[in-house]
Amino acid sequence: MPAQPLQRLYRGLHHLATPQRYLFTPADMRALIPGLSDGAYRSMLSRASSDSILIRVCRGLYLFTPAKPNPGLVLYHTAARLRADNLNYISLECALSDIGVISQVPQNWLTIISSGRSQTISCAAFGTVEFVHTTRTALELNGQLDYDDRCRLWRANASLALADMKRTRRNLELIDWKTANELV
Structure with a gap:
């Protein structure tokens, strides 16, 4: 059974993120889950930013917390x-x-x-x-x-x-x- 879109997103971000590269735009993350419709993608980003793994820093930019950036x-x-x-x-x-x-x-x-x-x-x-x-x-x-x-x-x-x-x-x-x- 294929992984849920949110799980695929997190798995992809874990591979990409480092303590120096931890800020991602929606376009950056979109490439990690290409099969999702635009509406489903926006909904998934909204759900993702409601937990502590992906934080919406400002419009169009998200912080991936497992990368452990210098605050x-x-x-x-x-x-x-x-x-x-x-x-x-x-x-x-x-x-x-x-x-x-x-x-x-x-x-x-x-x-x-x-x-x-x-x-x-x-x-x-x-x-x-x-x-x-x-x-x-x-x-x-x-x-x-x-x-x-x-x-x-x-x-x-x-x-x-x-x-x-x-x-x-x-x-x-x-x-x-x-x-x-x-x-x-």
Whole structure:
């Protein structure tokens, strides 16, 4: 007797998933159970996300928990996966907090400068990703970004993050200007 679709999905995800690859789109998972109608597939995904094995992180992205991802990196990896076709980099309050220019650490909030449209996306219990649009190109940012392997995203240096704060008219009151001037 053939396995039920949900069992086939889980079995396929167990083979594909690793601690580094644990986020899947519905299209990724669709290939694991090709014979299902669209309605049955959507219904199965709904059932799958109601248990603790497959968690809906946000619209169009699911986390496979048996892969045991690092919880501190899920929001970063989600941002990278959601906008894989755009230029994205960690900037604004997040970048400045990481280098000690802002004393308050944004909890469960990730700010990303993106060549895609501006959007704020709630990612369930993991937090929120805020994408802020830029028209700048990778060539214009050359030398101001470093790639962060753990986060799978580019990261702005201090001078770029400060310039982004001013360009996007963010609140500058939390910035420790003494520390900022030492880094720039």
